[in-house]
Amino acid sequence: MSPRPARLRKISNPPSVSGFRPYGGKARKGKPEALFLHIEEFEALRLCDHEQLNHQQAAEAMAVSRPTLTRIYARARSKVAEAFVFGKQIIIEGGKVYFDSEWYSCRTCGCSFNNPHRQEHVERCALCGSKDFTNYM
Amino acid sequence: MKVAITSTGNTPESKVDQRFGRCSYFVVHDTETKDTEFIPNPNRNAREGAGPASVQIVASKNVQKIISGEFGIKIKSLLDSLNIQMIVIKDAEKSINEIIKMLNN
Numbered sequence: 001m002s003p004r005p006a007r008l009r010k011i012s013n014p015p016s017v018s019g020f021r022p023y024g025g026k027a028r029k030g031k032p033e034a035l036f037l038h039i040e041e042f043e044a045l046r047l048c049d050h051e052q053l054n055h056q057q058a059a060e061a062m063a064v065s066r067p068t069l070t071r072i073y074a075r076a077r078s079k080v081a082e083a084f085v086f087g088k089q090i091i092i093e094g095g096k097v098y099f100d101s102e103w104y105s106c107r108t109c110g111c112s113f114n115n116p117h118r119q120e121h122v123e124r125c126a127l128c129g130s131k132d133f134t135n136y137m
Numbered sequence: 138m139k140v141a142i143t144s145t146g147n148t149p150e151s152k153v154d155q156r157f158g159r160c161s162y163f164v165v166h167d168t169e170t171k172d173t174e175f176i177p178n179p180n181r182n183a184r185e186g187a188g189p190a191s192v193q194i195v196a197s198k199n200v201q202k203i204i205s206g207e208f209g210i211k212i213k214s215l216l217d218s219l220n221i222q223m224i225v226i227k228d229a230e231k232s233i234n235e236i237i238k239m240l241n242n
Contacts, residue, residue, distance in 0.1 A: 012213050016227055051210075061210045109239060111204075113224040116217060126202060127224050128239045 009040040009072070009097045010063040014112070019091040026087050033088045038095030041076035048073055106133040140166050141195045142236055143205040147175045149234045153226055155206030158187030164233050165198050168240055188212040196221065204236060 022032055040062070047058035059069035083090045104122060105112040108130035115122050125133050143160035144151045154160035163176045176194065180187040188209045195203060196219055203216065204224045216223055226236070 012210050013207075047210075110228060111224055111226045114217075114222060116220045116222050126222055127204070127226070127236070129242045 006096055007064055007068070009043065009095065010061070011039055011043045011097045011099050012061060013043070013046060014099060014103050015039065015042050015092045016112070018093070019089065020083070021089045022083075022087040033086070034091050035079055035083055035088050036094060037076065037079050037090050037092050039092060039097045040072055040095040041079065042092050043097075044069060044073040045076045045080070102135065104133045104135055106130055108132050138168050138202070139198060139200040140168060140202045140204065140240060141198065141200040142166065142233055143203075144175070144233050147177070149173070149237070150232050152229060153204065153206060153231050153233065153236060155229050157203070157205040157208050157212060158189075158191045159183065160191075160205065163191075163195060165195075165200060166237050166240070171241075173237070189215060192216065192219070 019037075021027075026032075043062060044058065047053050047061055048055065053061065055070050055073070056066050058073075059066040062069060062072075064072070080090070082088060102115045102122075103112055104115065104125075106125035106128065109125065109128040111125070111127045113126040122133075124131055142164040143154040143157055144162040144164045145154045145160070146152075147162050151162070154162075159181050160178055161181055163178060165174045165176065166172070176198075178191060178194070180190045183190065188211045192212055192215050200221065202222045202224060204226060206226060206229060208216070208223055208225070213223070
């Protein structure tokens with residue numbers, strides 16, 4: 001029998017940057033090696049370490065079970081540590097996730113905004129009216 | 138259309154407040170009549186439940202957009218169900234005046 005497909009993780013705050021790069025020392029020569037931090041792992045770090053929720057609360061916020069949240073969190077910590085120790089670049093990308101509602105970020109004013117009306121198509125930035133924005137997914 | 142902005146003070150020169158539930162003032166701006174109203178936030182020192190209580194205040198003004206620095210996890214789902222759009226500004230140096238000007242562009 002094949003295993004049950006993994007539950008989608010709910011993301012309430014999409015990351016504001018797409019990654020981190022080391023500088024100085026070894027990183028000066030050539031391109032640093034990169035590792036991928038999944039968006040769900042970023043979200044677990046944000047909830048547990050930045051918002052300082054306990055694992056139970058964080059699990060509810062991401063709509064997964066408490067043990068699953070703890071596994072995601074452990075993976076996130078180990079990846080961040082690996083990047084720090086070996087001076088690797090972190091790229092925040094991928095993972096089995098969905099957002100509360102669709103989020104966009106504007107290249108002109110730097111804001112991000114969501115689209116509460118799913119049926120309607122977003123044509124302009126909600127703040128500055130610019131047409132230069134990107135979808136998070 | 139009415140827009141709510143979280144503010145650190147009650148003048149148009151004040152900066153946008155990076156918190157939603159515990160901001161100092163809400164600025165309700167009407168883009169059609171250009172009316173701007175400052176509402177002091179009674180929840181600014183609340184220990185718990187400041188977010189949902191603030192959503193109630195803002196929703197009672199019939200706003201369609203809320204501009205702030207960050208929204209907590211309790212607020213996002215609430216605003217989604219109320220069909221209110223969230224706009225996140227990470228630049229804490231923006232003043233209320235500048236934001237209103239951008240909205241009217």
